[in-house]
Amino acid sequence: MYLVLFLCHFDCKSSIFFGHMQVFLYFCSQINRKMDIFEYIEQHSSAESDVLKQITRSTHLEVINPRMLSGHVQGRVLSMISKMIQPKRILELGTFTGYSALCLAEGLTEDGKLVTIEHNDEMEDSIRRNLALSPLGKKVELMIGDAKESLRLLGDEAMRREARDTVNDRGDAFDLVFIDADKKEYCDYLDLVLPLTREGGWILADNTLWDGHIIDPAYNKDKQTVALRAFNDKVAQDERLEKVILPLRDGLTIIRVKVAKE
Ligand SMILES: C[S@@+](CC[C@H](N)C(=O)[O-])C[C@H]1O[C@@H](n2cnc3c(N)ncnc32)[C@H](O)[C@@H]1O
Secondary structure (H helix, E strand, O other): OHHHHHHHHHHHHHHHHHHHHHHHHHHHHHHHHHHHHHHHHHHOOOOOOHHHHHHHHHHHHHOOOHHHOOOHHHHHHHHHHHHHHOOOEEEEEOOOOOHHHHHHHOOOOOOOEEEEEEOOHHHHHHHHHHHHOOHHHHHEEEEEOOHHHHHHHHHHHHHHHHHHOOOOOOOOOEEEEEEOOOHHHHHHHHHHHHHHEEEEEEEEEEOOOHHHHHHOHHHOOOHHHHHHHHHHHHHHHOOOEEEEEEOOOOOEEEEEEOOOOO
């Protein structure tokens, strides 16, 4: 009798075990499938420059959360978008180790400039060292400080210049903006960035699908998820903006600021 009960118990446990095992193996196969596709995409996209490879390597060696770096494929997308737009002025929020700044700078005009803002002053030396590895680094201006405060400073500067030189009305507006700093502040960033962006200009926002959490009720109390949902809703509802979310990596939103008379 005990033996029968034991065997039933074992059988029941083992079927649960094998059930879990099957689910686990299914997810592994899905992850592998995704990795295979990702590897395929990497192999069939333009290679990273040696400088970008070097920055990736040093970021992995020196920084706690290297996953924040845009990486090969997203870097090529940023570079490609920038080359399509050929911006004279780019603004980036969230420099990290300078990887995405150098990718975006690839599309700048000859006399173009990229302003990038990073609040972590401990990163300053490595950012400057990384930027100096590339000739494009000369076109990059690093602002160390909080993104919102720095945006307000840039706004004040633009107002002063406009008052002084009405002919150059909005001549210093940004053609392309990349939002990639504090996820909880994306709504405020949008409000502060819009007056600094030229009509017909472009805004890119990274991580807007937040690892799929954006549609997962389990993350309803997660501050970053809640803020990113609010950002996505705000962008979706704003009729001045044309927008599309690309399911690239963690989600990349492309926004076009419509021209007022369109
Ligand atoms: C995802 S990383 C940026 C990655 C980088 N754009 C790239 O693709 O290589 C986000 C960066 O934003 C910075 N950051 C976070 N909050 C910020 C704030 N309030 N103001 C400015 N930078 C901030 C972080 O220190 C971090 O370096």
